[in-house]
Every structure is written in structure tokens, then in C-alpha cells.
Amino acid sequence: MIRFNGVGVRLAGRDVLSDVTLSLSEHRIGVVGANGSGKSTLARLLNGLALPTSGDVTVFGHDTRRHAARIRRDVGFLFTDPDAQIVMPTVAEDVALSLRRKGLSPAEVDERVREVLARYGLDRHADHPAHLLSGGQKQLLALCAVLVLEPRLLVMDEPTTLLDLRHSRLVADLLRELPQPVVVVTHDLGLLDSFDRVIVLDQGRVVADSTPGPAIGHYRKLMS
Amino acid sequence: MTGVYVPGDSPLHRLPAGAKLLGLALLCTTLFLLGSPLWLGGSTVLVVLLYAVSGVGPGAAWAQVKPLRWFAVALFVMQFVLVDLHGAVSATLRLVLAVALAGLVTLTTRFADMMACFERCLAPLRLLGVDPFRVSLVLSLAVRSVPVISALATRVREAQQARGLSWSVRAFAVPLVVSVLRHADAMGEAMSARGLDDH
Numbered sequence: 001m002i003r004f005n006g007v008g009v010r011l012a013g014r015d016v017l018s019d020v021t022l023s024l025s026e027h028r029i030g031v032v033g034a035n036g037s038g039k040s041t042l043a044r045l046l047n048g049l050a051l052p053t054s055g056d057v058t059v060f061g062h063d064t065r066r067h068a069a070r071i072r073r074d075v076g077f078l079f080t081d082p083d084a085q086i087v088m089p090t091v092a093e094d095v096a097l098s099l100r101r102k103g104l105s106p107a108e109v110d111e112r113v114r115e116v117l118a119r120y121g122l123d124r125h126a127d128h129p130a131h132l133l134s135g136g137q138k139q140l141l142a143l144c145a146v147l148v149l150e151p152r153l154l155v156m157d158e159p160t161t162l163l164d165l166r167h168s169r170l171v172a173d174l175l176r177e178l179p180q181p182v183v184v185v186t187h188d189l190g191l192l193d194s195f196d197r198v199i200v201l202d203q204g205r206v207v208a209d210s211t212p213g214p215a216i217g218h219y220r221k222l223m224s
Numbered sequence: 225m226t227g228v229y230v231p232g233d234s235p236l237h238r239l240p241a242g243a244k245l246l247g248l249a250l251l252c253t254t255l256f257l258l259g260s261p262l263w264l265g266g267s268t269v270l271v272v273l274l275y276a277v278s279g280v281g282p283g284a285a286w287a288q289v290k291p292l293r294w295f296a297v298a299l300f301v302m303q304f305v306l307v308d309l310h311g312a313v314s315a316t317l318r319l320v321l322a323v324a325l326a327g328l329v330t331l332t333t334r335f336a337d338m339m340a341c342f343e344r345c346l347a348p349l350r351l352l353g354v355d356p357f358r359v360s361l362v363l364s365l366a367v368r369s370v371p372v373i374s375a376l377a378t379r380v381r382e383a384q385q386a387r388g389l390s391w392s393v394r395a396f397a398v399p400l401v402v403s404v405l406r407h408a409d410a411m412g413e414a415m416s417a418r419g420l421d422d423h
């Protein structure tokens with residue numbers, strides 16, 4: 001599914017990631033590490049928002065350097081700050097915008113928008129201005145706008161950082177139920193308990209890569 | 225324009241966006257061409273009736289003209305001093321009615337429908353290499369950015385109050401500009417991730 005082949009990323013004269021070689025095919029993959037350890041950069045490599053300075057990244061068999069547009073159609077990306085990814089003034093309109101290239105009839109678009117909003121409890125807010133939603137609801141809206149396209153892979157950069165306990169639990173439950181594979185960058189270690197694989201980054205290098213138990217143990221030792 | 229759409233099922237809601245914009249243009253032109261008290265009285269009744277038909281409620285109606293109130297008072301006084309009572313009444317009424325009509329269009333039209341209408345109207349510009357989708361996307365972003373930037377401004381002001389700093393333009397503008405630029409950057413990136421840039 002995802003292959004990192006000797007990947008290095010150099011930004012402003014500093015090595016942000018060095019010599020990362022990974023092959024990812026698990027269903028639930030977590031990425032942890034200190035601030036500035038390169039987690040977001042690793043996530044952004046997965047849809048070509050960041051490009052490797054050396055080595056290459058392949059997603060579903062496509063090189064991110066050459067097929068970024070193609071890959072972005074397959075990879076849904078959720079940012080920490082939902083305000084940055086909500087484009088349209090109202091909730092339903094923003095989800096509908098995702099579908100504009102699908103060539104669906106307005107009735108079909110409407111139906112798929114209603115369906116995804118209902119699934120995540122936002123149907124009551126369909127016609128509300130996006131800026132009146134709470135932070136957690138905005139994050140759910142951003143998630144709806146991504147999921148309505150049924151991406152083959154979902155990448156999330158700290159999706160629960162701005163959420164309260166209830167909303168982060170909701171996102172954790174959603175993660176468990178999603179049919180597609182998910183890569184999640186997070187500082188929320190509880191979220192990773194049920195994951196299949198956890199990768200620990202330290203100063204741009206992979207220093208642990210295993211099931212959650214040992215990897216999180218390693219990370220805790222690193223932080224103490 | 226920041227998402228003032230009031231959901232409803234009135235005839236005005238069901239009218240296509242293009243028809244409403246055309247109607248708005250015609251009514252406003254008429255309003256400024258015809259100045260007799262009878263016409264203005266009739267127009268006022270018409271606007272009130274249209275609002276009643278739309279069912280948006282008096283609160284939403286007032287919200288449309290409220291921002292105008294001081295300007296309307298100033299205009300009235302100025303016209304009254306410079307022209308006469310009739311001139312003052314008709315100038316003020318024209319302005320308020322035109323704004324109320326424009327407000328009624330935004331109250332009864334989904335933003336996306338309005339944008340789709342713009343896109344269709346701009347379609348001939350394709351020949352000049354303009355992408356109508358991009359133009360409407362820029363308009364959407366502008367509208368969407370108003371509440372975001374005002375929230376950023378509030379955050380900057382509150383952070384300064386919390387630190388006990390007194391008001392200064394520079395101490396306000398610098399962090400605000402920085403956070404707006406950072407937001408713009410994040411937004412551009414998010415739009416690429418959503419595939420909105422590869423047309």
C-alpha cells in the first residue's frame with residue numbers, strides 16, 4: 001500500500017527526515033514523536049504535499065513525485081485545524097464541494113451529502129454557517145468532506161488535538177469503524193491502544209516500529 | 225453574506241438564483257428611475273410583501289438593513305439640509321429598499337446556488353482563459369474567511385489583554401497579519417489536499 005524507500009527530507013538546510021524506509025500495509029497505523037520530530041512531514045509525504053529530497057514514496061503503486069494529483073484522489077487528508085480546510089460558508093455546501101468533480105446529478109450530490117452528515121450527527125446543521133459550529137463539530141465536518149469521497153486511504157495529522165474528551169472518543173470510535181486503512185499522527189496515546197502498528201519518530205528517524213505496547217513504551221522512555 | 229441563508233420552501237426559495245439576481249437588478253434600476261412618492265410607496269409595500277412571502281421572519285429582515293441605520297440617518301439629514309424633505313425621504317427609502325431587496329436574495333438563496341449561477345454567467349470568459357470555477361472558489365473563500373479572520377483578531381486581542389498589554393495598532397496588527405498569513409498558507413495546502421487545485 002505505502003512504501004518509503006530511503007526517504008530523506010531537507011527543509012531550510014535541516015534534515016527533517018533521514019533515511020526512512022518503511023512498508024505499510026496494516027489497517028490502523030499510528031505515528032508518534034516529540035514536537036518537531038517530523039511526524040507532520042511524514043504524513044504530508046503520503047499525498048505529495050511534501051516531496052522527498054532523496055529516496056521515493058510510493059502510494060498504491062504510484063510515485064508521489066510524479067502522480068500527486070492522482071494520489072490525492074485516493075488519499076483523504078485531515079488536518080489539525082478544521083478552519084483551514086472548510087472552504088464553503090455552510091456545512092452541506094462544503095461537503096458538496098468535495099463531490100463536484102464526480103459528475104453526479106444535483107439530487108445524487110444532495111443525497112450523498114445528507115447521508116454522510118447524518119452518519120456523523122451533523123444533519124441538523126446541514127444549512128448552518130460553518131463558523132457557528134464548535135471546534136469538534138468543525139473537525140467532524142472536515143472529516144465528512146473527506147469521507148464523502150470514499151478515499152482508499154485516510155491520513156490524519158493530530159485529528160483530536162483540538163477536541164474535548166467526548167469528541168475525541170467519537171473520532172476514536174469512527175477510526176475503529178472505518179473500512180479503509182488509516183494513518184494517524186497523534187500525541188493522544190490512548191487513541192493508539194487498538195492500533196495494528198505504531199511508528200516512533202525521533203529527530204527525523206524511525207526509532208521504534210512495532211505493535212502499540214512496545215512502541216509506546218519506547219516513546220515514553222524517550223520522553224522521560 | 226456570511227451564511228445568512230434561511231432555509232425555507234417559499235416560492236422565493238424555489239426560484240432559480242439567476243432569476244432572483246436578474247429580478248434584483250431590474251427592481252433596483254426601477255427604484256432609482258422612478259421617484260414619485262406613489263411609486264416609492266408602492267415599492268415599499270412590494271418589498272414588505274416579498275419578505276412576508278419568503279417567511280424569513282422580521283429578525284432576519286432587520287439584520288439586513290440594520291448595518292445601514294446610521295448611514296441612512298446621515299443621508300436623510302444631509303439630503304434634508306441640501307435638498308428638501310421629499311428628496312431626503314426618496315433618497316433614503318431607495319437606499320434602504322435596495323439593500324433590503326439584495327438581502328432578501330441572500331436570505332433565500334443557498335450560497336452554492338449563487339456561486340453556480342456566477343459560474344454559468346462567467347462561462348464565456350473561458351475563451352479568455354479564465355476558469356469560472358476558480359473565480360467562484362475565490363468568492364467562496366473570501367466569504368468563508370470573514371468569520372475566520374474575525375476569530376483570529378479576537379484571539380490576538382484576548383491574548384494581549386491576558387498579558388495586560390495596552391492597546392497599540394502595531395501590537396495588534398503584527399500578530400494578526402502573521403496569523404492570517406499562516407491561515408492562508410494552511411488553507412492553500414488543505415485545498416490541494418482536497419484536490420480543488422488540479423483543474
Ligand SMILES: Nc1ncnc2c1ncn2[C@@H]1O[C@H](COP(=O)(O)OP(=O)(O)OP(=O)(O)O)[C@@H](O)[C@H]1O
Nearest residue numbers: 011012014016033034035036037038039040041042
Ligand atoms: N516548510 C518548512 N520549512 C522549514 N522547516 C520546516 C518546514 N516545515 C517543517 N519544518 C521543520 O521540520 C521539523 C519537523 O516538522 P514537523 O512539522 O514534521 O514536526 P512534527 O513532528 O509534526 O511536530 P509537532 O508535534 O509540533 O506537530 C521542525 O523542526 C520544523 O521546524
Ligand SMILES: [Mg+2]
Nearest residue numbers: 039040041157
Ligand atoms: Mg505536526
